[in-house]
Amino acid sequence: MASVPVRRRGPHRAWSVAAVTFLTIVGAAAFASLPGLLIDPLHQEFHWSRGTIGFAVSVNLALYGLTAPFAAALMDRFGIRRVVGCALLVIAVGSGLTVFMTTSWQLVLFWGVLVGLGSGSMALAFAATVTGRWFVARRGLVTGILTAAGASGQLVFLPLLSWIVERYGWRPAAVTVALSALAVVPLVWLLLRDHPADVGVAPYGAAEFVPKPEPRRGAARRTLAVLVSAARTGPFWLLAGSFAICGATTNGLVKTHFVPASHDHGMPVTVAASLLAVIGVFDIVGTVASGWFTDRFDTRRLLAVYYALRGLSLLFLPMLLSDAVHPPMIFFIIFYGLDWVATVPPTIALCREYYGEDSAIVFGWVLASHQVGAALIAFLGGLVRDAVGTYDPVWYASGALCATAALMALVIRGGRGSRGGELRSAA
Template identity: 65%
Template structure:
């Protein structure tokens, strides 16, 4: 008689893929879509200028509102996730993006661009930003936090840049309105999908966080989400590390989202490069962003995050200072080297910044995601301000050339600020 040997439950559990990885995958899908929607401003500048004869400064102002709201929404959305759960907040945010994108197609005045794309789309995308990623990482993972942060950041970058040439090509063929309608439809499809598949906490599925030794009960909802977000800001604002993190991340936004997303394509076009080619270069940056960000997450688990930020900002500043000499009608080897180099550094700052926001003895484990949400606000305000100023410089000087070395100098300041941040205690 053959005896059946059953596999012990503990062994079966180890063989099964932990639910945390599936939640991370769904979160990555939502973050990727928000990233793709965030690439649109740089592609809209020239079409809106040509169709409506709006100044690049007024278009840049709408993009500033978009990026500022994108950042300002993050801490409040993160706090709302503590109250109502990430699933409900993210699904609602996708619905807001759909409404804003749809209304943009029927606008006739510049202030409507500010309201529809600036306010609504910025608000929706900001609610699905890296504050959401910090919530997922903090709730579902005890081990591999740096790696998962890098993966979710890479998802945002993948959405931002990899789909860029597709959007640019579609605009060339179908004009900007059909592409914007597509954004609205994608948001409408994703909203119910995310609501069905995402789970708010491991306890909802009767699981421990990945890598945890003990079961963690689901925390009680935090009432007064807006008040709690402001209280966290008030406590964090009384610490030096917060302002250093906020300052470095504002410069990060100015030297990436603010200048590359909104200015690179029109700046390259000014130098004779076709917009689709310039968009393809941004896409290539996105591909290397993925590798650079995941590797940065791996390094963040092993190296002092302050040192990583210092190196990243210093090297980014040098690359930006060289860019005006590299732009031209053709994509020569020096420009390709810049694209690869900048891509590896572009979003690599996010994992070490999140790690520094989790300084336990200052901010506490639970509030670290909201603290990061506030630093993300500064990131997006810096990005939006640079987008606005870049448009003003282009209107005044007829060129974007002065903007690149100025951004490089700011990165040098950020490198110095990073090393002044208090060294965090090791995270177990």
């Protein structure tokens, strides 16, 4: 029997669900802040090469992406709350076990596999699922806000974790990650709801009440079937390819290697980590603005502009690295921060435009390509640094890749609906 909509006064329940989702992503963001801070301490304590440590990070990043589409399907089967709660527990276990590791394969297992699987279920597909279920109007804006939650978490945790690593070592920092993930579990279980019908309301901006769909069985089979179907379309490969470059030039390169690269030039680790945190500040502004733009402008042109500007900034970075913070470096941090994940709202919008009710799973696969690209650069960046003693070739290659991504975005054709008209009417 379908639920009957309930009239409620005050703010729509969708906004409280979005707020809980935001806080959940913030609380779980500690796991994403730590890898770049681990490279030098692990190298010094265990004498592992940067390539070896980079491999563990690459496994983490790859599984983060490859888990996302399956997690989106599992949310359709078991509900958002259960999947996210279990993911947070897996993150806590994986991060906590790293404290006891003595060999590099344990780093790969604990941080690479366990934290990778848990964080993949907390990936941007989580935000896409929440916005797809709870919002009809303002989807781009809400997507931008939820995407910015990761940057907010980075802002909170990066300076704290870098201070802990420098003062007390890397093990207390790993424990901090575990505890932060555990702290969010009660918030998810008590306050997050799977669907508007669970509380008797229509999605925000919907003209009619939407009954809660029946749980979809065969999550793995459905996830693979959606991939096969999407892979037969050209836009999927253009979105996946450009988003792979997005991952390579953010999580894989800057988040993983910016701190050690700055340290190579004599900059203290805490200062470099603080600069990454400042990137997070401007990322919040840039991503929320990108969500607003996505509701109003051509998403393909937005993506092209974002990738082109990012590539330009990375080409200049090798000339800016030094032992101290100076005005040109501050300009880079602001400029690059505004563009950090501004690509996410238009990419999710294009997935929704082309693939309808399967868009969250399709975006999960696109996100998988993002993380595979990040994993490759995280690994290759460490190898290049070991081989030539500098990260400069990686910065230049990444700038060229961004130019390719801009061209890929421009050649995506229009989707099944008239997006511009739809968005103008919604605005």
